Amino acid sequence: MDTSEDILQQASPGLIPGSGTARAAKPTRLSPSFISWLQAGPMMLVFLAFFLIPLVFVVIVSFWDYNEYQLLPAFSGRGYTDTFEGCIAQLPDLCTIGRTYVMTLKLCFMVWAITLFIGFWVAYFLAFHVKSKTWQMGLSLLCTIPFWTSNVIRMIAWIPLLGRNGLVNSGLVKTGLINHPLEWLLFSEFSVVLALVHLFTFFMVVPIFNSMVRIDKSLIEAAYDAGATGFQTLVNVIIPLAKPGIVIGSIFVITIVMGDFITIGVMGGQQIAAAGKIIETRVNALQFPAAAANAVILLAITFLIITMMSRIVDIKKEL
Amino acid sequence: MTEGRPRSFYVLAIFFAAYVLFLYGPMIAIYVLSFQGPQGGLTFPMNGVSTFWIAKLFQGTGIVDLGAAFRRSLLLGVIVMIVTVVLSVAAGMAFRRKFKAQSILFYSAIASLIVPSIITSLGISLEFRIIDDLIKAHWNENFETSMGLLTSGLGAHLTWTLPFGLLIMFAIFNRFDPRLEEAARDLGATPWQTFYHVVLPIILPSVIGIGLFGFTLSWDELARSSQAIGAVNTLPLDLQGLTTTVTNPDIYALGTVISAVSFTVITLALGTIHVLNKRQAAKGSDAGQGLV
Numbered sequence: 323m324d325t326s327e328d329i330l331q332q333a334s335p336g337l338i339p340g341s342g343t344a345r346a347a348k349p350t351r352l353s354p355s356f357i358s359w360l361q362a363g364p365m366m367l368v369f370l371a372f373f374l375i376p377l378v379f380v381v382i383v384s385f386w387d388y389n390e391y392q393l394l395p396a397f398s399g400r401g402y403t404d405t406f407e408g409c410i411a412q413l414p415d416l417c418t419i420g421r422t423y424v425m426t427l428k429l430c431f432m433v434w435a436i437t438l439f440i441g442f443w444v445a446y447f448l449a450f451h452v453k454s455k456t457w458q459m460g461l462s463l464l465c466t467i468p469f470w471t472s473n474v475i476r477m478i479a480w481i482p483l484l485g486r487n488g489l490v491n492s493g494l495v496k497t498g499l500i501n502h503p504l505e506w507l508l509f510s511e512f513s514v515v516l517a518l519v520h521l522f523t524f525f526m527v528v529p530i531f532n533s534m535v536r537i538d539k540s541l542i543e544a545a546y547d548a549g550a551t552g553f554q555t556l557v558n559v560i561i562p563l564a565k566p567g568i569v570i571g572s573i574f575v576i577t578i579v580m581g582d583f584i585t586i587g588v589m590g591g592q593q594i595a596a597a598g599k600i601i602e603t604r605v606n607a608l609q610f611p612a613a614a615a616n617a618v619i620l621l622a623i624t625f626l627i628i629t630m631m632s633r634i635v636d637i638k639k640e641l
Numbered sequence: 642m643t644e645g646r647p648r649s650f651y652v653l654a655i656f657f658a659a660y661v662l663f664l665y666g667p668m669i670a671i672y673v674l675s676f677q678g679p680q681g682g683l684t685f686p687m688n689g690v691s692t693f694w695i696a697k698l699f700q701g702t703g704i705v706d707l708g709a710a711f712r713r714s715l716l717l718g719v720i721v722m723i724v725t726v727v728l729s730v731a732a733g734m735a736f737r738r739k740f741k742a743q744s745i746l747f748y749s750a751i752a753s754l755i756v757p758s759i760i761t762s763l764g765i766s767l768e769f770r771i772i773d774d775l776i777k778a779h780w781n782e783n784f785e786t787s788m789g790l791l792t793s794g795l796g797a798h799l800t801w802t803l804p805f806g807l808l809i810m811f812a813i814f815n816r817f818d819p820r821l822e823e824a825a826r827d828l829g830a831t832p833w834q835t836f837y838h839v840v841l842p843i844i845l846p847s848v849i850g851i852g853l854f855g856f857t858l859s860w861d862e863l864a865r866s867s868q869a870i871g872a873v874n875t876l877p878l879d880l881q882g883l884t885t886t887v888t889n890p891d892i893y894a895l896g897t898v899i900s901a902v903s904f905t906v907i908t909l910a911l912g913t914i915h916v917l918n919k920r921q922a923a924k925g926s927d928a929g930q931g932l933v
Binding site: 523 | 646647649650653654660661663664665668671674727728735736743750752757758760764765766767768771793796797799803807857864867868881884896899903907
């Protein structure tokens, strides 16, 4: 016992409270770089074990073979060939995977455009029109709180509103605007986009707001003094300066929607195909190499989009 | 900018109000619907008012074994919270100095945040399957699985909570005055004393924020749990399972209960942060209080 504590004290004088005498006797300190490793190492290990190595396994397994019961660790391109089955034969028509990705990108684009519009103006209001810091905090918090509630709950919350007998339909029927309930309100592309916007506008608001509050107000003042209209100030001053936030928010929203399979599953009534859903379906069928191959494809496309976007702005500098 | 409030203020204020209504409206609808009477259905109008469906959940006679899933989610959330706080604070301290592998850790965290959850989840599940196969082949033929709530499940949740924790730490230390530590050192404090008596009290409100983030992110986590949690379910997983089959307001009751826990945790944490900030403002400095 004694010895181990002695060693510890020698190794790390000053790290242990009350080790002042030891420190005075032996001024051997840990090198700063070693302390940094001690501090950052555990987090690095978690990312290594549960993120980086798993990603490597996804790539490796995507080249494995499989049968109906198990993984076969032998090189095979079956995961990929099964995925693209019939794609060339069907040209110029799109094959299943092609259609799925077109659908995913379409949903992605719609959600991105809507969340960007809402996010920008909500952030603009909070950053430029709300003058008091307390109000700013309070209103931001108001927008943040729903983010801390389960996504599934926020999804199913639309069911009593949009369903066949939901509030919207019964309201419209009662007022005589329509004769039959609208079927496309729920379990449709519409409801998927609506739910995704509802869930993820938050990821747009926060980074844009962060960029906007950092804008020096005197710049805007200068623009007005120089005779710029409100619109000119917006386009030439505010949007360029808020660009980092816009890009970061866009990256968040796009990557989330690209990989989403839960919202699209629940709100699409399990009818709409999307990139994330293919992976889930393959896993459920225990076709892990095919699932991994799809994950690799999804990852490649996502990274392509992110690289294109991060060309516009240096993300690290903005944090 | 200009005197008075421009017209755009009112337009945007209405826009903002509409957004808040859009955020909260549907959620409030299901909280209300979970108090349907015993004959109530999934939609309005309400068929009586009761706590029948919520009581049913807690009796365990409903659709899921709520008690067990509740305890599992709670346990996982608390462990994730503690690990996230400790690792984020430690790594946040490390980032105040330059060290090798700094950018590797930074980019790992960012990548973990933006790589689609389903891929991370699948990767962890593959990793543990391969470990299982190795154990079965070399050590123990009867080995079942190493996947579980506190192995693969915990890891999966940490890949989601740690990046947030790290980013919050960056934000804290961006506006932290290092002269305070210098002063402590000049007065003869050891590094540990400096951290415990000077740094920690100042960053404590935000550290509680990280804990709160960690817990609620884990408590509500679904995509990463989906493949990586093993044989058992957490509450959100049970809830998701119900969305395809359910015909009763049980599901709203479950939603209400999960939200209630989230909101309680948020309120407690915000309250604590508020109290700590007030204390800091009151006792943090004795400047201007005279000598002695």
